[in-house]
Amino acid sequence: MKLIPDLIKKITDNEIWRSVFRHGYTDTPRNRALQIISNVWLHLHPAKVREHGTKIRFTWCMGGITFFIFLFETITGILLMFYYVPDVNRAYADIVDLMYVVPFGRFLRNSHRWGAHAMVITVSIHMFRVFLTGSYKPPRQFNWVVGVVLLVLTFLLSFTGYLLPWDQLGYWAITVGTNMARATPFLGHEGPFSYILGMRPDNDIRFALLGGTLIEAPALLRAYVWHCIGIPLVASALMMVHFWRVRKDGGISGPL
Amino acid sequence: MEVRQEKKGLVEFKDDKVFTWPTLVAKEFLAAIFVTVGLLFYSYFVDAPLRELSNPGQAENPAKAPWYFLGLQEVLVYFDPWYAGVALPSIIILGLILIPYLDNNPKGNGYYTFSERKFAVTTFVFGYILWYILIYIGTALRGPFWAFFWPWEQWTHDFPTPPPLHDLPLPLGIVLLGGFYFAGLALPALVKREFFQKLGVIRYSITMGLLLTMVGTVIKMVFRLAFNVKYIIATPWINI
Ligand code: HEM
Numbered sequence: 001m002k003l004i005p006d007l008i009k010k011i012t013d014n015e016i017w018r019s020v021f022r023h024g025y026t027d028t029p030r031n032r033a034l035q036i037i038s039n040v041w042l043h044l045h046p047a048k049v050r051e052h053g054t055k056i057r058f059t060w061c062m063g064g065i066t067f068f069i070f071l072f073e074t075i076t077g078i079l080l081m082f083y084y085v086p087d088v089n090r091a092y093a094d095i096v097d098l099m100y101v102v103p104f105g106r107f108l109r110n111s112h113r114w115g116a117h118a119m120v121i122t123v124s125i126h127m128f129r130v131f132l133t134g135s136y137k138p139p140r141q142f143n144w145v146v147g148v149v150l151l152v153l154t155f156l157l158s159f160t161g162y163l164l165p166w167d168q169l170g171y172w173a174i175t176v177g178t179n180m181a182r183a184t185p186f187l188g189h190e191g192p193f194s195y196i197l198g199m200r201p202d203n204d205i206r207f208a209l210l211g212g213t214l215i216e217a218p219a220l221l222r223a224y225v226w227h228c229i230g231i232p233l234v235a236s237a238l239m240m241v242h243f244w245r246v247r248k249d250g251g252i253s254g255p256l
Numbered sequence: 257m258e259v260r261q262e263k264k265g266l267v268e269f270k271d272d273k274v275f276t277w278p279t280l281v282a283k284e285f286l287a288a289i290f291v292t293v294g295l296l297f298y299s300y301f302v303d304a305p306l307r308e309l310s311n312p313g314q315a316e317n318p319a320k321a322p323w324y325f326l327g328l329q330e331v332l333v334y335f336d337p338w339y340a341g342v343a344l345p346s347i348i349i350l351g352l353i354l355i356p357y358l359d360n361n362p363k364g365n366g367y368y369t370f371s372e373r374k375f376a377v378t379t380f381v382f383g384y385i386l387w388y389i390l391i392y393i394g395t396a397l398r399g400p401f402w403a404f405f406w407p408w409e410q411w412t413h414d415f416p417t418p419p420p421l422h423d424l425p426l427p428l429g430i431v432l433l434g435g436f437y438f439a440g441l442a443l444p445a446l447v448k449r450e451f452f453q454k455l456g457v458i459r460y461s462i463t464m465g466l467l468l469t470m471v472g473t474v475i476k477m478v479f480r481l482a483f484n485v486k487y488i489i490a491t492p493w494i495n496i
Contacts, residue, residue: 035277048273054280110299134364141356171310172319180341192494253366
């Protein structure tokens, strides 16, 4: 009956194993700490945290879940990029193929779509809980500001993705949305005081967003590049700042 | 661990620390699993929407922005696009960013409480709920031509007869709007002196300015619905 312990010893007691795993798994305080600090991903956390910060009834886990959904969207999004080309002659057909031809394509597209909606919801609940626990109060004021920018970026991520299927739903939703830019005071050609800056349909802020006066190929390409590269990069950078600040500001807020 | 508490000297935290592994990490893994299973389960049964190929010549009716912007699209019924689509969202974002710097009440930092910060919580919750109510109206209760339908009503494609809207005379409008902000700033400062003094004049003015803008937006909607007022202030350059 010494088979299993022997086997475990064989597997773990050698140079290769120990080069990867730096510590044993016996339940000791030291190993619990090492589990966190010797792991590049987990050491986002400190080795010990105040107990109330681990309570789901305190954080509702909503920040963490928002982050997780962001990762989920990254993975499903990359897979979608294998099948989708942001070309007005192809985009819609690519989505139809995903729905009817590509193995698991429908499942993939559905999960990316519903994940996006879920993220918008969880980020707004996260903000709500941070407000209710007063966690934006000193010293965490700036992290709240970073959070608000992340909130806006989450909306923009979802919004830019909406156009990509190039169907009636997305096309007209983006039409409604970007038409607002026309009315920007000073900067949109239909906005108040825009004559001061000489705004026309072909030089105002909406033109800059769409790369044209209508939603055409350049608009699709812009939505795609912002959606897949621009905004995710900025959002990732800000999330790093956000998490780093949570720790620098003394960990999850709590009664002193 | 003391954070900007120099003035008060070192603050001792209660030593209620636990190991992150496994206390926290286990919960995070569980949450990740639940979310994944939930999303995949939902995605297996419910298909993401896909309509016909986009056609610039044939507008959707109603054409709706994504649901999280439908609150703003609903405000568009009552305000010009420069306000509903640009100024209002900018003010909301700016207001959110300013919250930590406006709210100087030291209580309620890091725990749930209503009684210690009634004003802050009430204002925020009001705005939060308002945002979602407007989204609900825009999503569920607006049909073709953005006409209003109750949930139990069938959508029709009749163009709704526009109500006979009229503008307020300019002097009246200016007096009303100016008076609203003036009274809104002055009265609470006089009645609630303590509130005013705690905030100081700058914080107080910005806080009340933002609050009045939020409330004013709702009041304008009521004006439209009750009295068919199109604009409070109508000028050739800008309408409110
Ligand atoms: C992509 C969006 C976001 C992600 C991924 C994110 C993630 C997180 C995570 C993981 C935490 C740790 C505590 C928790 O889970 O509740 C946190 C804390 C925090 N978040 Fe966010 N967040 C986001 C957006 C926001 C927004 C919109 C706000 C506010 C407007 C915000 C403000 C804060 C603050 C102030 C803390 C510290 C809370 C405390 O110490 O109790 N975050 N965030």
